[in-house]
Amino acid sequence: MTARIMIQGAGSNVGKSLLVAGLCRLFARQGLTVRPFKPQNMSNNAAVATGGEIGRAQALQARACGVAPHVDMNPVLLKPESETGAQVIVQGQRLTTVKARAYAALKPQLMAPVLESFHRLQAQSDLVIVEGAGSPAEVNLRANDIANMGFARAADVPVILTGDIDRGGVIAQLVGTQAVLDPADAAMIKGFLVNKFRGDPSLFDDGYRLIETRTGWPGLGVIPWFPHAHRLPAEDAADLGSAGGHTHGTGRFRIAVPQLSRIANFDDLDPLAQEPGVTLRIIPPGQPIPVEADLIILPGSKATIADLRFLRAQGWDIDLQAALRRGAHVLGLCGGYQMLGHTIADPHGIEGPPATVPGLGLLDLTTTMTSDKRVTRTTALHPASGTTVQGYEIHLGRTEGPDRARPLFTVNGQPEGARNPRGSVLGSYLHGMFSEDAFRRAFLASLGATPGTASYDSTVEETLDALADHLATHVDTPRLLGLAHATATRP
16 A cells, blocks of 8 residues: 655644645655645645646645646645635635635535545655644644645545744644643654754754653654755745845846745746846835836736735835836736736626726736636747746636737737837736746846846756755665555555
8 A cells, every 4th residue: 555644744834835845846856756736735836737726835846756736735725815815726626716714614525636636646646645634733723624734634635744843842833732732633743854954963862852752642743944845846935035125036137026026936036036146036015126126027916906906005016116217127917917907897896896907008908807717738839939838827807909919928929918109018828938948038138137047947846956965864765665654555
């Protein structure tokens, strides 16, 4: 029977996604057929997979395994559209949009497709590495749980609990989790990891033994801080930076990205952040777009109309006009592209009450929201440079207007995206364009930047290998694999 193990966290953002990616790469390099699995994810950073869309983290984990992403790897994806509501994606397809309380009532229907997807992955692999969500210590959410212990017990998957020592209080994180769990849930935990240690790990030896003594769980390792994590696609908007913003690089060409409240697919920015000639700055709410910006990117959004209002509330619409007068360029991606037109119409109330709202008026276009969601991989030609881009689309709505006569790309000879007559404002639905080295270099050069020579895909692959080596050094992976096999073969 297929071995399986589940990495749960004693809190959110403890590093579960990267740990699973690194373990996937490590065991795949050992010759095992490995698959990642996350029963329920909440993220607006999605990827196109076979069958629909999944969380970006599971796409990265699939890459670590050396396989194409599939919707079975993340059967339930929640895409927040407001503070209290989210779009529910089941096995790659949109099921509904619900408020938080309504989702609680929906969860009992979701265990069946979750287990169905998990069993399909088991049938095609030697090892399935499962990632939990949030923390099992949130016992107020335990009823009908599909993300942590509810799934672990339903599928009989042993759990390794991970704590984050960087944020402090890791002993309380791990011991406290055991204290609040139902005994049957706690019994699923077969060991623990301590992640993100800075300095000499031996300094934590006493704390490590204390956790073992208080919980009865064996420790499987203290994992030092992995300094190259930023080279891999981030999934959580929290990784974009705090209220002070976040800056990547020190290059002369300056890119500014307003951090929208429902920012989506922000991994579009990762290849630009790694360019040596670029300084990329995420602009937090309440701060102006810097006057010295050469390029302003309006990123994707899960709630375009709401984020357009949010953008105006920060005064960023005024900053955009000023930047264009100073000679800057503006690029809108997906939701950001929709914002650039004259109007956004939502006649069927897909994003909220039916309405037509004024856009930024920087492109001669209009957008109409439609219920049919476009989720597809896309091969596009960039006529200005002659380069080909392998990207993807995930969006609601159709955009039309005169500026589409000057497309940024063509797809099968048809226009995709748009430019204004001066070429200073551009927009496209295509995600992933900057992952293509030739296009990224040509695009940056056309704006006066000096592009680097590194391959983004090679950087990601090298980083996954380095992460696997890091975990091989600091995690008792033979014991971890033994735990996965022991439960799989238990009578």
